[in-house]
Amino acid sequence: MAGHEIIKKPLFTVDSVLFTVHEDTLKVLMVKRAQQPFQGAWGLPGGFIDIDLDQNTDMTARRKLADKTGFTPNYLEQLQVISGPDRDPRGFSVTLAYFALVAHQSVASHIDSVEMACWIPVSKLKELTTAFDHRQIIELSRQRLKQKTLYSLLPVFCLPQKFTIGQLMAVIETIIEKPLQRKSLMRRIEASEMFEISNEKISSGGRLAQLYSLKLDANIVNFERNLSI
Amino acid sequence: MAGHEIIKKPLFTVDSVLFTVHEDTLKVLMVKRAQQPFQGAWGLPGGFIDIDLDQNTDMTARRKLADKTGFTPNYLEQLQVISGPDRDPRGFSVTLAYFALVAHQSVASHIDSVEMACWIPVSKLKELTTAFDHRQIIELSRQRLKQKTLYSLLPVFCLPQKFTIGQLMAVIETIIEKPLQRKSLMRRIEASEMFEISNEKISSGGRLAQLYSLKLDANIVNFERNLSI
DNA sequence: TAAATAGTGTCTCTAAGACAGTATGGA
DNA sequence: TCCATACTGTCTTAGAGACACTATTTA
Structure with a gap:
């Protein structure tokens, strides 16, 4: 209200939950993290918005997915924003999660050559070490996909x-x-x-x-x- | 990918579309902007996240609404994120829009004393000078409210x-x-x-x-x- | 007792579920 | 010819729409 206080800015990222169905199994694209935090854990593909490359956050999501898969998804929509002081050890963070769908065959060939991106069956997620609150985000996304499939x-x-x-x-x-x-x-x-x-x-x-x-x-x-x- | 490039950060704000129904009319809470940009135009109540005050973006939305109305809404949910390089003259901006409902009587008394916040009938919006893309956000929100009311x-x-x-x-x-x-x-x-x-x-x-x-x-x-x- | 609003009874209508029956390819 | 999978016909079911009917209040 008073005008010109300095307000510390939170970290803002865009992450995507990319689903496919293969061999009667719902799978999600996960990436092995090369850097801290959560180095070596599995996380959602995503990253920071680049205001020189991206016209909006949809473009950020698509660009980051293309980096990992070589393809753009068949369907992409916003899921929701998750935010809080403790979800990222680097400080207060805000993540815009997207929810996306693609045909398995579209990316299968490309993905096998990229060691660090992998289709994980959703039912196997609890056995893996996952980064941040990405497991909950995937669960939310799965519920949305299920609900939308009903109508x-x-x-x-x-x-x-x-x-x-x-x-x-x-x-x-x-x-x-x-x-x-x-x-x-x-x-x-x-x-x-x-x-x-x-x-x-x-x-x-x-x-x-x-x-x-x-x-x-x-x-x-x-x-x-x-x-x- | 390469590591430590400096990435320019976009402006991140939280705005709310607070609806009520009064005298058989759907109304939305608008605020007369005291500062640039769009000084003097009507805009949605909102502002920057304050990581010392807010545990998450929901709190930011509630806090900003409480500032204007003295009350917290009966219902609050995320609408969607809108982003782009041209929607704010200060540069690339990202807005998380919320969609909220309240009983008219809850805020009516308090609002009359606050000259700068006002219930505007949604049908009268096109006659007003509105800030940013707030008119489109309200329209989106209205559609969501209508859809949810059906089920x-x-x-x-x-x-x-x-x-x-x-x-x-x-x-x-x-x-x-x-x-x-x-x-x-x-x-x-x-x-x-x-x-x-x-x-x-x-x-x-x-x-x-x-x-x-x-x-x-x-x-x-x-x-x-x-x-x- | 008339007007107004609240609430009920019940028939129709629509689209999903169930499931038996037909069609057509491969072994 | 038999099996597997594709497709159709048609009855049932659940819940919304329509609308006439009853109930209870104030003027």
């Missing part, structure tokens, strides 16, 4: 450009940890008008499966009802 | 501790800009188990109306379906 088709962003209903169903079931009626999914796909029926079908052990793809101009649709818990 | 009973936080179904119905109708069936609201109130039936009733021009209040331990319930748009 949208967000999990398509974990699949390649062309995909089958069966693949989408499997990814959704992995995320919500419940079985899903194929019929319910097909009704939503039709009602959303977000997808195109490709002229190809692929083999999958039985009758050929229709391939679908996101329309170019598609916006993600939110349904009026949740899938039942 | 929760959040608008109770715009009412006094004891309230009637009719009052809640009126507030909801103001927010969603649609009529609502009293029956639908009563079903939700019952199903949520969030409320207690008071032993008082109040007069309202006809039959006495039952007073309800939030249970002490009540968590806000999210319903499986939206009210219909």
